[in-house]
């Protein structure tokens with residue numbers, strides 16, 4: 068077998084755990100979602116002999132039940148929304164005579180895309196010589212994996228756990244997959260209910276409210292926290308409420324748990340949703356709706372992995388790792404040769420974070436020390452318009468600054484009541500040409516060094532705009548650096564140019 072250019076750490080592991088010749092692979096990856104796939108590709112580029120246990124689910128959540136099909140639905144729904152908006156179209160001088168969509172074909176677009184991307188992922192692995200075991204993996208030692216159902220085990224110098232997550236369903240909620248369901252079923256778009264209650268106003272709830280309202284549903288959010296979109300920067304969430312909630316057939320309850328949800332029969336019997344006060348637990352209203360979508364977060368997928376037997380430290384099922392993605396044991400020590408990336412470690416439940424952690428783990432196992440800066444990993448919510456962010460919220464940034472003894476500055480439009488300056492989409496020529504002036508970008512920076520700490524954007528193509536900011540944070544750029552960089556005119560990027568310059572008291576143009 069081929070010996071890759073393994074570094075000191077792995078050689079040590081190899082010496083201690085088992086003799087080099089005993090290992091079948093340099094690296095075995097358990098779980099082939101985007102995290103496992105990204106790690107596999109990077110490991111091959113580092114010359115390692117790699118196998119993955121794919122559990123017959125290449126692509127994992129992201130490709131089959133997450134990012135990819137949801138973005139296909141959002142793309143179709145976004146077009147329906149825009150083309151149904153007579154007032155918006157009239158602004159361009161366009162009259163539409165009503166538009167229709169075919170639900171089955173919208174659903175097929177999402178399914179076909181997922182199938183295509185899954186195939187591409189599979190081909191990329193086999194094309195690079197990665198051994199893909201269809202079986203699930205079960206740990207029988209820190210670096211030994213049973214191929215479930217195959218009656219054999221494989222040994223490796225290193226094992227990466229990358230088994231991801233599954234929808235979390237709070238107690239009291241009964242799923243039937245038809246009238247009460249999670250994103251797993253919603254992505255199939257089997258029907259478009261007239262009235263759907265969405266439990267949880269995080270990423271999934273928000274994206275699906277965008278899809279459902281564009282396709283004709285009325286939405287009621289049920290959120291346990293005192294405000295909707297509580298995970299987002301407060302000011303951005305307020306703006307999101309103005310743009311994504313109020314003008315749409317959406318209402319919401321906050322500070323309440325959906326304590327009991329009983330499925331119905333479409334067209335015959337409604338779904339009942341009992342709510343209780345999130346603090347006092349006193350009963351509140353009961354809703355009768357056509358359908359309920361449960362979007363209350365995700366739970367780690369560690370079932371059947373055998374992690375307790377090998378003494379892996381877990382917290383609510385999430386595998387605990389150090390900053391190099393090395394799995395820890397129940398005493399808090401590194402388990403040599405065992406790594407964990409992606410949703411299973413719960414550090415940041417995003418596809419690109421999973422794959423970045425995989426690349427980082429491979430670098431470390433090859434002896435090139437690497438620590439991923441999660442503060443420079445961007446995130447986006449693909450509503451219309453989009454919300455995107457990198458780094459902490461303003462509230463978190465203030466807390467951190469106070470603890471560390473520095474001050475932060477915030478460059479944004481709305482503190483200035485003059486909408487002609489700083490990070491406002493309404494002052495941006497391209498946004499106005501698109502008749503999409505709703506949005507702001509705010510940049511949070513250290514007042515003493517002008518280093519950029521975070522950026523939050525809501526507005527047209529925010530998900531693409533955030534990349535420049537993520538790169539800036541990773542590179543340690545300051546507002547002074549960024550304000551001297553030239554942005555194409557006329558583009559939405561100029562919103563950021565204005566926000567960067569605004570932080571220095573300079574006006575753009």
Ligand SMILES: Cc1cc2nc3c(=O)[nH]c(=O)nc-3n(C[C@H](O)[C@H](O)[C@H](O)COP(=O)(O)OP(=O)(O)OC[C@H]3O[C@@H](n4cnc5c(N)ncnc54)[C@H](O)[C@@H]3O)c2cc1C
Nearest residue numbers: 098100102122127128129133134204231409410416417418
């Ligand atoms: C509706 C939805 C939309 C999303 N949209 C986005 C988005 O736009 N952008 C974004 O960044 N993130 C998005 N996410 C989150 C993203 O999908 C996850 O963060 C990402 O998939 C995590 O990757 P992973 O590799 O850690 O795990 P997963 O993608 O969950 O992959 C893990 C794989 O391991 C398999 N597995 C489990 N147990 C075993 C075993 N014992 N042996 C072998 N295999 C096993 C699983 O079946 C799965 O195939 C979305 C999620 C959802 C649900």
Ligand SMILES: NC(=O)c1ccc[n+]([C@@H]2O[C@H](COP(=O)([O-])OP(=O)(O)OC[C@H]3O[C@@H](n4cnc5c(N)ncnc54)[C@H](O)[C@@H]3O)[C@@H](O)[C@H]2O)c1
Nearest residue numbers: 237267268269270271290291324325362363364416447448
């Ligand atoms: N565009 C993207 O990047 C994207 C899209 C979808 C999902 N994701 C990822 O998937 C993960 C899961 O998304 P999600 O939206 O399910 O979770 P989330 O953590 O974003 O939001 C869950 C929401 O549900 C609320 N909640 C929890 N239990 C409740 C209850 N019993 N009653 C009422 N409200 C309750 C929480 O307060 C929270 O606001 C996220 O971590 C996200 O990173 C990312």
